[in-house]
Amino acid sequence: MRKDSTISTYLNDLPEKDAKHLTDVLEKLETLEAPSLTSKTNAWEAIQAKIDTKSKGKTISFKPNTAKRGLMLIAAAAIIILVIFQFIPEAELTIIENPAGKTLAELLPDGSTVALNADSKIEYDKENWERNRTITLTGEAFFNVKEGEDFTVNFPNGKVEVLGTSFNIYARDDKSVVSCATGIVKTTFGEKETILIGGKSATYTETVNGTAVFSKIRTDEVSPSEVGRWQNGEHYFTSAKLTNVVKALERQFNIHITSKTDLSERYYSGYFSSDNLEEALELVFVPMGLSYQTEGDQVIVE
Structure with a gap:
């Protein structure tokens, strides 16, 4: 069995009988495969539920001469849970x-x-x-x-x-x-x-x-009826930043628009359809007093 330094430390501090028992458990765990439909979140919730159920009405106490051994067993149990989690993939x-x-x-x-x-x-x-x-x-x-x-x-x-x-x-x-x-x-x-x-x-x-x-x-x-009408290729704007309308044109037609003039202080109210690029460019830029040229997927506005 492969042991990391943390597990080895706890095993060395346990009584021989307890250490052997824990070693056997860990060796069996290494042969297990994680359930295909289990996430770490689900696994932890299941473990926590069992702990809560079994611990109701119970009080755990240790005598002075067995306190150290009890604490070591608790730590060992925690290690077992951590080892189990190593076998469960993140969702x-x-x-x-x-x-x-x-x-x-x-x-x-x-x-x-x-x-x-x-x-x-x-x-x-x-x-x-x-x-x-x-x-x-x-x-x-x-x-x-x-x-x-x-x-x-x-x-x-x-x-x-x-x-x-x-x-x-x-x-x-x-x-x-x-x-x-x-x-x-x-x-x-x-x-x-x-x-x-x-x-x-x-x-x-x-x-x-x-x-x-x-x-x-x-x-x-x-x-x-207007909610989500972009699904029909319809795009409406009311007092929208022209720079945002330009971004919408770029997204809908997968093009790149470069402007030789500052558009940051301009606002647009209107409409375009994603069915026709040339018509969309005309509807957006001509009313704004802007001209444009297209070359492939590049559009230059001036």
Whole structure:
């Protein structure tokens, strides 16, 4: 049996009989294989449950001359648990990445669905999905959630918790928008919780002034039919930073846009469809008094 220095130290301090017994146990453990559907979290919870059950109503005490031996046995038991955990792999997350220029629909293990906008990603634990419906989102996605256990979506500036509903999350740069189409969702930004019903949205924005960061949360009414309509290739903007609209064009068409003029103080209200690049560029830049040239996947604005 291979022994590391910690185990060897405890074995050397134990009485010969106890050391032999523990050595036999460790040798048997090395022949075990981890259950294929068990995570470390599940294993620890099972062990803790057994400890709690067996320890109810019991008091463990040691006589002075056996205290050291008792403590050594407790330490040995702890080592056995640690050895067991070495055989249990960390649960692997399922990662779904959608590149720029595409949209993607994904069916989750419980029958819920998620549509990913361009340049977006989700991560979740498929193995433990039934008891832990939690997703981490980067980018933008529309969720249609089946009723069941709590369903949580974490994103950079906050999280959304639901039971059964449909909603859209936009989480990019300094802005996050949660729009509820049906049902009820609880949105958390920092320490502030907001309850949204169908037809409501919450917008979180951050503004940096020197070294200070100011955040603001605003709730608005929204037509349920407009929530997640990017899935149909429709992209609407109201007083949006033109730089953010440019980023949206780059994501939807997988292009790179370079501007010879400063766009940071310009704002855009309008629409474009991801079906036609030339039409989209015209709808965005011409009303702003800007011209553009295209060459392959490069667009130059001036």
